[in-house]
Amino acid sequence: MTGLLVGAIFGAVFIVVNAQSPLNAVAVNFLRVAAFLGAASVVAMWFATARKDRKEQPTAGPRRNMFGRGYLIIVAAEVILLFGGVRVLTAWERPEQTNVAWVAFVVGVHFVALAPVWKDWSIAVPGVVLTLLGAAGLVLASTTAVAWVPLVSGVLSGVVLLTGTATFGWRTVTARTA
Template sequence: MLINANSPLNTVIGVVLRGLAVLSLVGVVVMWFLAVRRVKTGRAEPIAVPGQAAPMFSRGYWLVVVAEAVLLFGGIALLRSWGRPEQTNVAWIAFVVGVHFIVLAPVWKQSGIAVPGVVLTLLGVIGLVLAATSAVAWVPFVSGVLSGVSLLAGCLTFSWRGLASLTPRDQVAEA
C-alpha cells in the first residue's frame, strides 16, 4: 500500500493513505503487544480459537508457500517476457496472495482467512483486466492499495476483537 499510493491518485490522497497504513500497522502491533503482556502477566487467559486448529507450519503450509513463491516469481517473469506493463505485476501479486489465503483456509482449518483471500483474488483479477485496458495506471491502486486497505482493516478488526475478548483472569477463576 505504501508503494502503490501514488499517481494517478492526488498527492494529498496518497500521503493520507500512506499515513493511515502506517498508523494501522502500528495499531495492530501495539494491540498484539498488549494482548501478549496481559496473558504473560496473568491478567488474562489466551483466546480459544473455535474448532480444532491445525498446526501452523505443517507440510501443507510449506507446500502452499513453495507453490506461492513459484507462482509469484514465475508469473512475474512470464508477464515480463510477454511485454505486459509493469503495473500488471501488482495485480498478479494480489491474485496469488489471495489464492494463497484461500488454499491455507482448509490447511489451517480456519475458514475465516478465506474471506481476505477472496477479496484479494478479486482485486487481483480486476487489476489484471484493467492492465489490458487504457486504465492500466489504476492497477496499483485497485490491486495494491485496496488490497492493503483490506488486509489492514481485517488485521485491525481481528486484533481489536482479540484484545477485547481476552478473558480477565479473575473472571476465569470464578467460573
C-alpha cells in the same frame, strides 16, 4: 496474532508502495499515514497479546502449529507463482503495473488455500477479495486504465488486509480482556 501482524505489515506495504499517481499528493499522503497507523495498531495489539500470553502460558493447553507442512507447501507454491509469474509477465511484455495485480491475485489464492489447512474459514474472506482485486487489475492492465491497477490491486488489497487484521486483532484483544 502473529499471522495478523504479518498481514498488517504486508497490507501497509501494499498501500505505501502502490499509493501513487494517478492519485493526487494529498490522497497519497493520507493513504500512507493511514497505512502506517493501521499497521502500528496491529503491532500494539500483538505486543499486548504476547505479553498477556506469556503471563498465562503455564495454564494454557497445547498450541496448534499453524506453520506446519500444509502451510509450508502453500507458501512454497506461492513463492514459485509470484516470482515465476512476474517473469512470465515480463517475458510477455505486459505493463509493469500488471505485476501488482498478479501479486494480489496470488496472495488472495494463498489465503483461500490456507483456510482449510488452518481450519479457519474467516481467512478465506479477505482471500477471495484479494483474488478478485488481483483479477480486476489483470483485466485493467489490458486497457487504457492501466494506470489505475496499483490503486485497484495494490492499495485496495492493502486496505482489505489492514482492515481485516485490525478487526480480528481487536476482537482477539477484547475477547481476552472480557
